[in-house]
Amino acid sequence: xxxxxxIDQIDKKYDELGENSLNYLAGLLQAKPINYWDxxxxxxxxxxxxxxxxxxxxxxxxxxxQVTELxxxxxxxxxxxxxxxxxxxxxxxxxxxxxxxYTSMLITSFDxxxxxxxxxxxxxxxxxxxxxxxxxxxQFRHIETMCTPLKNLVNMMGQKRLSSNPSTEEYFEHxxxxxxxxxxxxxxxxxxxxxxEEKYQDKLVELAEKVKGKTLAExxxxxxxxxxxxxxxxxxxxxxxxxxxxxxxxxxxxHYLDQKxxxxxxxxxxxxxxxxxPKCQQRRFFPEIWxxxxxxxxxx
Ligand code: HEM
Numbered sequence: 001x002x003x004x005x006x007i008d009q010i011d012k013k014y015d016e017l018g019e020n021s022l023n024y025l026a027g028l029l030q031a032k033p034i035n036y037w038d039x040x041x042x043x044x045x046x047x048x049x050x051x052x053x054x055x056x057x058x059x060x061x062x063x064x065x066q067v068t069e070l071x072x073x074x075x076x077x078x079x080x081x082x083x084x085x086x087x088x089x090x091x092x093x094x095x096x097x098x099x100x101x102y103t104s105m106l107i108t109s110f111d112x113x114x115x116x117x118x119x120x121x122x123x124x125x126x127x128x129x130x131x132x133x134x135x136x137x138x139q140f141r142h143i144e145t146m147c148t149p150l151k152n153l154v155n156m157m158g159q160k161r162l163s164s165n166p167s168t169e170e171y172f173e174h175x176x177x178x179x180x181x182x183x184x185x186x187x188x189x190x191x192x193x194x195x196x197e198e199k200y201q202d203k204l205v206e207l208a209e210k211v212k213g214k215t216l217a218e219x220x221x222x223x224x225x226x227x228x229x230x231x232x233x234x235x236x237x238x239x240x241x242x243x244x245x246x247x248x249x250x251x252x253x254x255h256y257l258d259q260k261x262x263x264x265x266x267x268x269x270x271x272x273x274x275x276x277x278p279k280c281q282q283r284r285f286f287p288e289i290w291x292x293x294x295x296x297x298x299x300x
Pocket of ligand 1: 065068069113114133134135136137177180249252253256257266267269270272281
C-alpha cells in the first residue's frame with residue numbers, strides 16, 4: 001500500500017465516523033511509542049502477590065495459582081466463542097486443540113506445586129489460608145458450566161436426589177462440587193462453601209441459563225456428522241480436564257497432606273481424599289461419546 005493510499009483510508013475511516021482525520025494524525029505525531037512493559041503490564045502483574053507470612057515459598061504458591069487462573073481465562077476465551085458463535089468443523093478442531101493444549105500445560109506444570117515448595121514451610125503457611133481453597137475458583141466452575149448441561153455435573157448419588165423436572169437452582173443444589181462442603185442430611189455448609197455461594201451462586205445460575213442448549217456437549221450432539229477426528233479431540237479434552245488434571249492435583253494433595261498417612265485437614269474442610277477423586281466426582285462433559293465400560297472405569 002502506498003503512503004497516499006494509507007492516508008486516503010485513514011481519511012475514509014474518520015469521515016465515516018464524522019470526525020476530522022487531521023486531529024487524529026496530530027495526536028499520532030505526539031503519542032509516545034508503545035513498549036513491552038506497559039503493553040503487558042509487567043509491573044502490575046508483579047505487584048499482585050501478597051503473601052500473608054514470611055515463608056519464601058508462599059509467593060510460589062500464589063504465583064502458580066495466578067498462572068492457572070490466567071490459563072483458565074484463556075480457556076474461557078475459547079469456550080465463549082464456541083458457545084455463543086457458530087463455527088465450521090475446521091475451527092472446532094482448532095479450538096478444541098487449543099483447549100487440550102492449555103489443559104496439558106496445567107497438567108505437566110503441576111509439579112511446580114508438588115515439588116516446588118518446601119514441605120514443612122507449605123504445611124505451616126497453609127494454616128493462614130483457612131478457609132480459602134482452590135475449590136473457590138469460579139473460573140473452574142464457569143468452564144464446567146459452558147462445557148456441559150448441569151445434569152452431567154451431578155454424580156450418581158446426586159441423580160437419585162433430583163426431582164423429575166429439576167430447575168437450574170435445583171441442579172446446582174445437587175451438583176457434584178457441593179459434596180465438598182455440604183452435609184445434605186443436616187443442611188450444614190462449610191464457611192468455604194457459604195462464602196463461595198454468597199459471592200457467585202446467582203451469577204452461576206445466570207450463566208447456566210444463558211448457555212442452555214449451547215454448551216459444548218449440546219453443540220456436538222446437534223452436529224450432523226462430526227468426524228472421528230473431532231470426536232477424538234472431545235474425548236481427549238474430557239480425559240485431560242476430568243481425569244488427568246484431577247489426578248495430578250490429588251497426588252499433590254496426597255504429597256503434602258497424606259505423605260505419612262496422617263490425612264491432614266484441608267483448608268476448605270472437605271473429605272478431600274474421597275471428594276477429589278474422578279471416580280467419586282464422575283464429572284464427564286461428553287458422556288454420550290464414552291462407552292458404558294469406559295464410564296465404569298472412569299479415573300481408574
Ligand atoms: C499444594 C497444592 C494444593 C493442594 C494441597 C490442594 C488441595 C486441595 C484440596 C484438599 C481440595 C478440596 C477442597 C478443600 O477441602 O480445600 C482442593 C480443591 C481444589 N483445588 Fe486445590 N490444592 C492445591 C493446589 C491447587 C492449585 C494450584 C489450583 C489451581 C487453581 C487448585 C485448584 C483447586 C480446585 C479447582 C479445586 C476444586 C476441585 C473440584 O471441585 O473438582 N488447587 N485442593
